[in-house]
Amino acid sequence: MHYVGKTALITGASSGIGESFAHELASRKMNLVLVARSEDKLQALATQLRDRHNISVEVITADLSCEGESLRVYEEAQARQLNVSMLVNNAGFSTHGAFESISSHKDHQQVMLNVLSVVDLTHAFIPGMLAKGEGSIINIGSTTSFYPLPRQAVYAATKAFVLSFSEALWIEYQKRGIKVLALCPGATNTDFFNAMGRDVVTGKHSPQKVVRVGLLALEHNRHYVIPGFRNSFESNILPRLLPRAVLATLVGSVSQRAFK
16 A cells, blocks of 8 residues: 555544544655644644655644535645545544433534544545545544443444444445545543543553554455454454343443543
């Protein structure tokens, strides 16, 4: 798989896994389009990456939880004549708590960002990849793509969508030059948990490790990958062994103990 001189668009690029993707792909001499809400953070990161790696870095500020923003990002990329070869749908967030305690507006935003922006951006960029006969799409799922999660009910459901969507597209496009991967990390050392007002006590991977595992899986044309042996066991094996009601009860209990 070739990276040098090609262009990757990364959503949620201002921090966490998205920022780590930016650093890793820049080190492989890919040009970048960084998308997130925080222009100051994106501009600072863009300057750092340009200076360190001598690549082109474009910044597009957008709140992808809002209607029409994904299309605007695509139209802006087209206006700047950016030839996107890799799409990293990373932006996402989770709420936490009893379902009735979370505002419907917040959950609507969560579905818009975690699901609809992934679909809309993929719809927008895949025709250009098909025209070139090559491209790659990395959609960030989660270990919760494989099981329901009480108190994060909407988040787990959105990530189940991401996994199913990615696997279906992997089948559709694997003979047409486009690689599609669902990267499904467990707890990762980012601001993700702080943003929902909680944190995980132990077991977090570094975002750098998650990114490297993801890119290696993409290079091997995997349709999904779960970084970490424990995460892989819990997500791949337990759902096959336990009735779904038992599984939901178990992961809900474990999740409650894991947060602090």
